[in-house]
């Protein structure tokens with residue numbers, strides 16, 4: 001389940017030409033919306049670009065960028081820290097229902113690994129978001145659900161997906177422990193808890 005998602009998405013590099021970084025800096029202070037932009041998927045001018053700044057306690061200020069098309073339902077989002085961060089790896093053991101509330105910042109450049117459940121990898125399909133542990137697990141559940149619905153031919157994979165979904169439900173109820181690892185070479189991600197183990201991530205050579 002390497003980052004496969006239901007909607008068609010494009011990478012950040014394929015953003016419309018007129019959406020430059022310099023323009024974004026000017027609107028950094030307030031939530032900003034730019035409707036009527038050309039959609040990279042369906043080509044109509046129904047794309048709305050949004051940018052919102054948010055202060056995340058114990059982490060710092062972040063900008064959340066998103067684009068959504070009202071014509072074809074294309075959407076994409078990412079999150080970026082407004083302060084320079086180091087490449088990082090967060091490891092967190094989810095052990096109770098209470099842990100569902102732990103804040104998670106995941107950028108488009110991050111890899112999320114949940115042993116026995118799956119990985120969410122960076123790339124064209126990757127999104128950035130601010131959520132909590134429960135929200136992150138629900139995103140994994142959505143991906144697994146999608147795989148399950150599209151494995152009509154393969155009963156074994158369908159069963160596997162079903163079991164993973166049950167496992168996620170047990171974790172959400174606090175009946176099963178699980179480890180969540182987030183690695184971000186850009187440092188734009190975090191699991192905000194005293195119990196999260198934070199390590200420096202070694203830069204990957206290309």
Ligand SMILES: [Zn+2]
Pocket residue numbers: 039040041042043044046069070071072073074
């Ligand atoms: Zn569209």
